[in-house]
Every structure is written in structure tokens, then in C-alpha cells.
Amino acid sequence: xxxxxxxxxxxxxxxxxxxxxxxxxxxxxxxxxxxxxxxxxxxxxxxxxxxxxxxxxxxxxxxxxxxxxxxxxxxxxxxxxxxxxxxxxxxxxxxxxxxxxxxxxxxxxxxxxxxxxxxxxxxxxxxxxxxxxxxxxxxxxxxxxxxxxxxxxxxxxxxxxxxxxxxxxxxxxxxxxxxxxxxxxxxxxxxxxxxxxxxxxxxxxxxxxxxxxxxxxxxxxxxxxxxxxxxxxxxxxxxx
Amino acid sequence: xxxxxxxxxxxxxxxxxxxxxxxxxxxxxxxxxxxxxxxxxxxxxxxxxxxxxxxxxxxxxxxxxxxxxxxxxxxxxxxxxxxxxxxxxxxxxxxxxxxxxxxxxxxxxxxxxxxxxxxxxxxxxxxxxxxxxxxxxxxxxxxxxxxxxxxxxxxxxxxxxxxxxxxxxxxxxxxxxxxxxxxxxxxxxxxxxxxxxxxxxxxxxxxxxxxxxxxxxxxxxxxxxxxxxxxxxxxxxxxxxxxxxxxxxxxxxxxxxxxxxxxxxxxxxxxxxxxxxxxxxxxxxxxxxxxxxxxxxxxxxxxxxxxxxxxxxxxxxxxxxxxxxxxxxxxxxxxxxxxxxxxxxxxxxxxxxxxxxxxxxxxxxxxxxxxxxxxxxxxxxxxxxxxxxxxxxxxxxxxxxxxxxxxxxxxxxxxxxxxxxxxxxxxxxxxxxxxxxxxxxxxxxxxxxxxxxxxxxxxxxxxxxxxxxxxxxxxxxxxxxxxxxxxxxxxxxxxxxxxxxxxxxxxxxxxxxxxxxxxxxxxxxxxxxxxxxxxxxxxxxxxxxxxxxxxxxxxxxxxxxxxxxxxxxxxxxxxxxxxxxxxxxxxxxxxxxxxxxxxxxxxxxxxxxxxxxxxxxxxxxxxxxxxxxx
Numbered sequence: 001x002x003x004x005x006x007x008x009x010x011x012x013x014x015x016x017x018x019x020x021x022x023x024x025x026x027x028x029x030x031x032x033x034x035x036x037x038x039x040x041x042x043x044x045x046x047x048x049x050x051x052x053x054x055x056x057x058x059x060x061x062x063x064x065x066x067x068x069x070x071x072x073x074x075x076x077x078x079x080x081x082x083x084x085x086x087x088x089x090x091x092x093x094x095x096x097x098x099x100x101x102x103x104x105x106x107x108x109x110x111x112x113x114x115x116x117x118x119x120x121x122x123x124x125x126x127x128x129x130x131x132x133x134x135x136x137x138x139x140x141x142x143x144x145x146x147x148x149x150x151x152x153x154x155x156x157x158x159x160x161x162x163x164x165x166x167x168x169x170x171x172x173x174x175x176x177x178x179x180x181x182x183x184x185x186x187x188x189x190x191x192x193x194x195x196x197x198x199x200x201x202x203x204x205x206x207x208x209x210x211x212x213x214x215x216x217x218x219x220x221x222x223x224x225x226x227x228x229x230x231x232x233x234x235x236x237x238x239x240x
Numbered sequence: 241x242x243x244x245x246x247x248x249x250x251x252x253x254x255x256x257x258x259x260x261x262x263x264x265x266x267x268x269x270x271x272x273x274x275x276x277x278x279x280x281x282x283x284x285x286x287x288x289x290x291x292x293x294x295x296x297x298x299x300x301x302x303x304x305x306x307x308x309x310x311x312x313x314x315x316x317x318x319x320x321x322x323x324x325x326x327x328x329x330x331x332x333x334x335x336x337x338x339x340x341x342x343x344x345x346x347x348x349x350x351x352x353x354x355x356x357x358x359x360x361x362x363x364x365x366x367x368x369x370x371x372x373x374x375x376x377x378x379x380x381x382x383x384x385x386x387x388x389x390x391x392x393x394x395x396x397x398x399x400x401x402x403x404x405x406x407x408x409x410x411x412x413x414x415x416x417x418x419x420x421x422x423x424x425x426x427x428x429x430x431x432x433x434x435x436x437x438x439x440x441x442x443x444x445x446x447x448x449x450x451x452x453x454x455x456x457x458x459x460x461x462x463x464x465x466x467x468x469x470x471x472x473x474x475x476x477x478x479x480x481x482x483x484x485x486x487x488x489x490x491x492x493x494x495x496x497x498x499x500x501x502x503x504x505x506x507x508x509x510x511x512x513x514x515x516x517x518x519x520x521x522x523x524x525x526x527x528x529x530x531x532x533x534x535x536x537x538x539x540x541x542x543x544x545x546x547x548x549x550x551x552x553x554x555x556x557x558x559x560x561x562x563x564x565x566x567x568x569x570x571x572x573x574x575x576x577x578x579x580x581x582x583x584x585x586x587x588x589x590x591x592x593x594x595x596x597x598x599x600x601x602x603x604x605x606x607x608x609x610x611x612x613x614x615x616x617x618x619x620x621x622x623x624x625x626x627x628x629x630x631x632x633x634x635x636x637x638x639x640x641x642x643x644x645x646x647x648x649x650x651x652x653x654x655x656x657x658x659x660x661x662x663x664x665x666x667x668x669x670x671x672x673x674x675x676x677x678x679x680x681x682x683x684x685x686x687x688x689x690x691x692x693x694x695x696x697x698x699x700x701x702x703x704x705x706x707x708x709x710x711x712x713x714x715x716x717x718x719x720x721x722x723x724x725x726x727x728x729x730x731x732x733x734x735x736x737x738x739x740x741x742x743x744x745x746x747x748x749x750x751x752x753x754x755x756x757x758x759x760x761x762x763x764x765x766x767x768x769x770x771x772x773x774x775x776x777x778x779x780x781x782x783x784x785x786x787x788x789x790x791x792x793x794x795x796x797x798x799x800x801x802x803x804x805x806x807x808x809x810x811x812x813x814x815x816x817x818x819x820x821x822x823x824x825x826x827x828x829x830x831x832x833x834x835x836x837x838x839x840x841x842x843x844x845x846x847x848x849x850x851x852x853x854x855x856x857x858x859x860x861x862x863x864x865x866x867x868x869x870x
Contacts, residue, residue: 028596030589050680057683057711061733085729122718122774130773130808138804147805209796216793216815218845219838220654220763223792223816226837227653229600230607 011239018235021228063090139169168205175202318423599844606837614839617821624802625818628811629825631757631785632665639756640672640745644771645682645689651763651791656689657834658789658819659761663693665826672745673707674755676731678719678767683711683735708746711735720774724752753782763791768798776801776808785810792816 023038066082069075096115098108141147142162149158177199180189191199243252244267246260253260253267260267494502519532555563605611619625635641643663647655666673675686691703710731713719722730727749728741740746748754752775760771768788779786786808790798792815801808813822820835 028593030592046681049684053680053683053712054714057735058714061711061737065733065737119716119718122721126717126721126770126773130776131769134804134806134808135800138800141805212796213793216791216796219792219815219817219842220651222841222845223654223838224650225600226603226607226816226834226841227656229603229837230832230834231653233604233607 014235014238018232021232025228062086139165142166167201171198171202172205173202174198175206315423315426318426322423595848598848599841602840602844603837606833606840608833610833611836612833614836616824616835617817619821619825622812622814622818622821623799624809624812624814625821625825627802627807628787628813629822631787631811632662632669635666635669635671635756638670638672638745640674640749640754641666642674642676642752642755642758643686644758644760644762645675645677645686646679646760646762646764646767646771647682647685647791648679648763649681649685652685654791654816655761655763655789655819657816658813658822659689660693661819661823661826661828662759662789662813663689664828667693667704670706671756673704674746675707675709675711676713676723677711678713678716678770680712683709708738708740709735710740717770717774720770724775724778726750727752751778753778753784755784757785757787759787759789761789763794765790765794765797768794769801772801772808780806780808787811787813789813789819790815792818 020038020041023034026032027035063086066078066086070079070082092111092114096108096111098104099112142165143159149155174195175198177195180191183189244255244257245252246263246265246267248265249260249263251260251262253262258267259265521531522528619629643666663673673690675683675690677683677686686709690707693704710727711734713723713730715722715730719730732739732741734740741749752758758771758775758779760768762768762771768790771788772786776786778784788798788802788809788811790812795812795814795818798809798812798814802810802812813819816834816838
């Protein structure tokens with residue numbers, strides 16, 4: 001029976017996928033109940049799977065299994081490690097469960113503050129070490145002659161590339177500069193003309209960047225469409 | 241003629257005097273007029289209770305009232321004894337003696353109930369009261385009945401009966417006359433008031449008797465037995481003079497201006513009248529025995545109907561119209577308003593269908609025909625592709641590698657081609673695959689992909705099993721940092737429940753830098769940045785390559801990390817085109833028309849955008865010219 005189910009699982013899954021794909025593509029004719037039903041199924045399945053996975057992967061294997069192993073084997077070698085690493089996490093987790101109740105929600109605020117603080121520190125430290133400093137250094141070294149290619153043809157391209165990156169970085173930063181020098185009373189407040197031109201150039205770089213990002217998103221969506229069309233055709237060929 | 245006893249000085253006065261000849265106190269209104277020398281006694285003590293008439297009254301009451309039969313002998317003897325003593329004192333009646341006796345009776349000090357002799361036959365008296373069906377004090381009622389029956393003949397014989405000698409049995413009673421006579425004490429004790437609340441003070445029975453008499457005046461007619469002076473609550477209270485009481489009160493004449501203020505009442509202004517007939521008798525406290533002193537219910541007071549005032553608001557027609565309008569608006573708020581019906585097929589629906597058909601049909605045709613007309617992407621056209629390929633080629637056989645499946649299911653069509661090629665290369669090197677994910681759907685995607693890749697291998701239908709799935713990394717960015725520093729503590733067990741860190745090759749892994757390479761497969765630039773920021777420094781310190789397979793939408797944000805100096809990402813494969821290019825580098829040229837479909841789809845999309853932009857510009861120009869012309 002189990003073997004039969006394993007054999008039928010693939011074709012049944014293919015049929016279900018085919019039907020759900022058609023239901024999603026029905027959005028072409030507008031919002032309809034088939035599209036909503038498919039979206040609801042996806043959300044429900046994803047949520048259920050995530051809940052089972054978190055319970056099985058985290059709570060079961062990291063919280064309960066060690067206790068069961070210690071109880072069955074009688075070995076207390078990992079007891080200290082368990083108490084130090086798991087017990088505080090479990091207590092904090094239970095403490096945070098007070099957020100479920102509106103009456104006790106304030107009680108879970110310290111745990112939430114602890115999580116937010118640790119998370120912010122982790123993100124900021126990682127951004128400083130992994131993004132800001134390395135990227136600033138890379139921008140500074142773009143026109144470093146020691147890293148220039150020896151070939152002349154490549155050198156022109158290297159120089160143009162570095163120059164575009166430099167100009168794009170500077171003008172984009174200028175675009176986000178909104179400070180204006182204080183003027184005398186009665187004199188109209190206006191940014192310097194040079195900064196206005198550079199800001200406009202920076203705005204152009206931003207538009208190009210957003211266009212590239214949009215193109216990437218569109219290419220990704222189109223790739224998914226191609227994959228779904230191929231899936232539909234393969235399913236049709238498979239059963240007919 | 242009877243003399244009038246002054247209530248103030250107690251001396252007798254002629255009956256024709258209005259004022260006391262000794263103290264000038266008014267006599268007619270409050271004076272005590274005895275009918276004879278013993279009238280005062282007869283007034284205080286009804287004839288029915290006097291032992292002098294015991295025989296006559298007994299014969300009369302036997303025929304008329306059963307209450308007389310129930311009177312115990314001891315009470316009769318007590319009364320006879322008292323009357324005998326009183327007779328002895330009344331032999332020489334003087335006004336002073338009479339006054340002192342009355343004063344002694346009325347001003348007797350209060351004796352606690354516990355000191356008094358308790359009622360002996362309360363039960364028989366209660367039964368009598370029950371038979372009579374009256375709530376009034378039974379002794380008083382019986383005395384009145386008896387006095388009514390025998391009043392005609394007994395009044396003149398009272399003194400004679402008082403003078404009669406008591407019998408021997410009566411002489412055995414204590415000769416000492418108490419300050420308060422026993423018969424009176426017994427009479428008080430036998431009253432229903434005592435039954436309910438205890439024995440009242442000695443002065444109380446007289447007052448209660450007066451009160452009951454006064455209360456019953458309206459029902460039973462005016463009582464002539466009790467004089468006015470004794471019906472007063474206290475002797476010390478001065479009574480109004482006869483002149484004052486006789487003077488009629490003339491109605492006041494209100495001035496005209498005050499009369500104008502007088503309201504016209506629909507109901508005659510009457511004061512609240514308290515009906516005492518149904519009021520309860522106070523059974524405890526200093527007001528015990530009085531009726532209706534404290535009304536237990538407010539309903540006993542019949543208040544007059546309050547005047548009614550009109551509350552009609554004068555509104556104009558315009559205001560009334562506005563009120564009606566507001567009511568209509570409020571009523572409409574609750575009514576569901578149907579949305580305007582739209583036609584099933586609109587121009588936008590047709591336009592959308594046209595674009596979908598134009599876009600999908602060519603793609604569908606390319607897939608059906610498995611077209612390979614479009615030139616395949618070359619690895620040199622994609623930055624990071626060559627480095628990526630080199631890093632994979634440099635991996636030793638059987639080396640442990642970490643694969644992070646951090647992309648959503650919807651991007652599997654775009655990324656699976658590149659990922660499949662990468663995993664094929666790793667399988668060819670027999671690398672130990674360690675699967676992790678920061679998204680809940682990642683482990684399922686990894687398992688599914690490995691199963692499909694292993695079973696599709698030619699000559700090796702069995703799925704690839706040299707791997708472990710550590711599952712989901714909880715904690716997001718903090719989980720990644722924990723994985724970089726101590727993967728054993730973050731993911732101690734695999735999804736199978738095995739402690740894989742105790743077996744080769746993971747037993748040599750203490751941190752993420754101990755892996756031979758780290759592959760991150762993601763469609764989200766933020767996820768890629770988190771991996772770079774949290775694990776990059778550790779990997780760079782040991783020279784472990786960080787290779788990223790990303791979606792086309794994340795490539796622009798990941799490439800700066802690859803192009804940085806030194807490189808934070810050692811290899812990059814992005815999108816469907818990158819996967820195809822990477823496939824060409826490893827010798828896989830199979831595309832099944834996917835690249836042609838993507839190419840024609842992009843071309844049609846560009847054309848649609850251009851046509852739409854041109855049409856929009858033309859429409860704007862036409863609109864502006866039309867506006868200028870108008």
C-alpha cells in the first residue's frame with residue numbers, strides 16, 4: 001500500500017500542481033474565486049508546514065530529544081550544556097508567551113526588548129563589518145592605479161567603469177543632501193546651483209538603478225512564467 | 241357640681257371658673273373635672289377591672305364576653321387589693337392626695353423589664369387575642385367593652401364597690417402598696433406589646449392607652465372616659481390657653497401682586513395625608529405601642545399628584561424639515577448601498593487578455609517546439625560565473641560543503657536550473673552536502689531537489705544519500721551569526737534526529753569556516769546580504785569561498801560584493817541565464833526551449849512597453865493639442 005502511494009504520489013502531485021497553476025493563471029481574466037482559492041491553499045499549506053517544521057526541528061530536536069536521551073541513557077554529560085543553553089531559551093520563550101494575552105502582554109515586553117536589542121546589535125555590527133567598511137574601501141580603490149589592468153584596452157574600460165561608479169556614488173549622495181546654508185532674512189533659500197546639477201545627475205543614477213532592479217524582477221517573474229508553461233506542457237504530454 | 245382640679249397646682253376650683261384661683265392656670269382646656277371624689281380613679285381604672293364589682297361583672301361577663309372568664313384569679317385579687325388600698329386613701333379625699341397619686345402614677349420611674357415580675361399567662365392572653373382577631377391591645381378593648389356594657393349602672397356603684405371589704409384571701413397579699421401597682425404591672429405585662437418587645441416603662445401603659453383611645457376616636461367615636469389633661473404626652477408641656485384656642489383663624493388676604501403669582505393647580509393643593517389605620521404599631525424602642533409614628537413603607541403616604549408641565553418644544557417648519565432630513569440621513573447610513581454594477585467585460589479586461597495572449601502564446605510555442613534558435617548565453621557574459629566554476633572545480637573530493645536553500649518556492653523555476661547544475665557538480669565530486677535554510681520552506685525544497693537530481697542521474701537511479709539536512713535555522717540574522725560561530729549548538733540534530741556532528745566528515749567541523757565551501761541560494765538580496773555580513777568575515781579569515789546562486793532580481797545588489805576588493809563573494813550565478821551559462825561551462829547544453837521562450841518573452845515585453853510608451857506619448861500630445869485648440 002505504501003509503495004503504491006509512493007508510486008501515485010508523483011502523478012497525483014503533478015495533477016494537483018497542474019490544476020493549481022491553471023487556477024493562478026486565471027487571474028488573467030481578473031480576480032475570481034479560483035485564484036482566491038489557490039492563494040488560500042498556498043497560504044494555508046505554507047503556514048501549516050512552517051508550524052510543523054518549527055515544532056519538529058526546533059522544539060522536538062533541540063528541547064525535548066536531549067531530555068529524553070538523558071532520561072533513557074542516564075548519561076548526564078550534556079546536562080550542563082543543556083541547562084546553560086536550552087533552559088534559558090525555553091524560559092524566555094515561555095515568558096514571551098504572555099504576549100498572547102492582552103492582559104499579560106506587558107509582561108512579555110522585557111523579552112521582546114531583549115530580542116530587539118540583540119537583533120539590532122547583530123544587524124548593525126554585521127552591516128558595519130560586512131557592508132559599509134568593505135564597500136567604502138572598494139569605492140575608494142576603484143581608481144587605484146596599482147589595481148589597474150596592464151592592457152590599454154582594459155585600462156580604458158577600467159577607468160570608465162571606475163569613473164562612472166565614482167560619479168554615480170557622489171551624485172547619488174548629493175541627491176540625498178537636503179541641508180541648506182542659512183541665508184539672511186528676506187533672501188530666498190536656494191541650494192547651490194552646482195549641487196542642483198549634481199543632484200539631478202544623482203537622480204538619473206537612481207532612476208537607472210531602479211530600472212535595473214525592475215528589469216531583474218521582471219526577468220525573474222518571466223522566468224517563473226516560462227517554467228510554469230513548461231510544467232503545464234510536460235504534464236499534458238505525460239498524461240495524454 | 242364637680243370641681244375642677246388645676247393641672248398645674250392640683251388644687252380644686254369651682255366649676256364655673258375658667259382659671260385656677262390659686263395659680264391662674266387655664267382650667268377648661270386642660271383641667272381635670274372629676275365626676276365625684278373617686279372619679280379620677282374610675283377614669284384611670286375602668287370599672288370592669290375593679291374588684292368591687294367582681295360578682296356583678298362576673299355574672300354579666302359570663303353572659304356577654306368570654307374574655308372575662310379568662311381573667312385569672314390572681315389578677316382579680318390583685319385588683320381588689322389595690323382598690324382596697326385606694327379606698328382607704330380615698331376616705332378623706334383631698335385634691336392634694338389625688339394629685340400626688342396621679343403624679344406618682346404618671347411619673348413612676350422606669351423599671352427594667354427584667355426586674356418586673358414576668359407575665360405569667362402570656363399564652364392564654366395571646367390565645368384570647370387570636371380569638372378576638374384584633375391587633376389592638378386586648379386588655380383595653382375588653383375593658384372598654386365591659387365598661388360599655390355596665391357603664392350605666394356601675395358608674396354610681398364604683399365607689400361602693402371600692403369600699404367593700406376584701407376577703408381573707410385577698411388580705412394575704414402584701415399589704416404594702418408598691419409605687420406601681422401590681423395589677424397595672426401585670427396588665428402591662430399581659431398586653432401584646434409586652435409579648436412582642438418586652439415590658440415597657442410603667443408610665444407607658446397609660447400613654448399607650450391614651451394613644452390607642454385617641455387613635456380610635458375617629459372609628460369608635462369620641463372618648464369621654466379619659467380627660468384631656470391625661471391624654472397629653474407630658475404634664476410639663478404647657479397647654480394653650482382657652483382664648484387662644486377659641487379664637488378662629490381668619491383667612492389671610494393676599495395682596496394682588498402675590499395672588500398673581502399663585503399657580504393654577506389642576507389638583508387641589510393638599511398636604512400629604514398619612515393614613516394611620518393600616519400603619520403598624522411600633523414594637524420596640526421608646527415609641528413602643530404608638531401607631532404610625534414611623535411609616536415602614538413610603539406607599540403609606542398618599543402624596544398629591546404633582547403638577548404637570550408641558551415639555552413641547554416649539555420648532556419652526558424649517559427646523560422640522562432639517563430634523564427630518566437628518567433622520568433620513570441617519571437611516572440611510574445603516575442601509576447597505578449596492579456597488580455600481582460593472583460590465584463583465586471591459587476595455588481593460590480585453591486589453592489585459594490581449595497582452596496575456598501576446599505574451600504567453602509565443603512562450604508556449606517555444607516550449608512546445610523546444611526551440612533552440614536563440615544564441616545561448618556565454619559564461620563570459622556573466623560576471624562571477626568563471627570564478628564560480630573555478631571554485632567548484634577546486635573543491636576536493638568528499639569535502640563537506642554547506643548549502644543554504646534560502647529561496648522561495650515561486651522562484652524555483654528560475655533558480656532550479658542553476659542549482660541543479662551546481663548540485664550535479666558537487667555530486668560528481670562526491671561532496672558531503674550539509675543542507676540548511678533560514679526559510680521554513682527551504683528544507684522541503686532541498687529534499688525535493690536532491691531526490692529529483694539523484695534519480696535523474698543516468699546509470700544511477702538511486703538518489704544521492706551523502707548528505708544531511710540540518711533543517712531550519714531559527715532566529716534569522718542572529719541564527720546566522722550563531723551558525724557562523726558554533727553550528728553544533730545552533731543545529732545539533734538533523735531532520736532525521738541524528739547527531740551528525742559526531743560522525744565524519746562533520747566531526748571535524750567546529751565553525752562555518754571549516755567547511756570547504758558555502759553555497760547560498762536565495763532570491764532575496766537581503767538574505768544574501770545577511771549571509772555575507774554574518775558569515776563573510778569568518779569565511780574570509782580562513783579563505784573559505786562564499787558562492788551565491790541568486791535570482792535575477794537580487795543580482796544587482798549582490799554584484800557589488802563580488803566586485804569589491806577584496807571580494808566578499810567569490811562566485812555568483814544569477815537567474816535563468818546564469819544557470820544556462822553555468823551549464824554550458826560544465827558541458828550541459830540542454831535547455832528544452834526554455835532560453836528561447838525567455839528570450840522571446842523578454843522581446844515581446846520590450847515591444848509592449850515601447851508600443852505602450854509611444855501610444856501614451858501620442859495620446860498626451862493629442863490631448864494637449866486638443867486643449868490648445870479649445
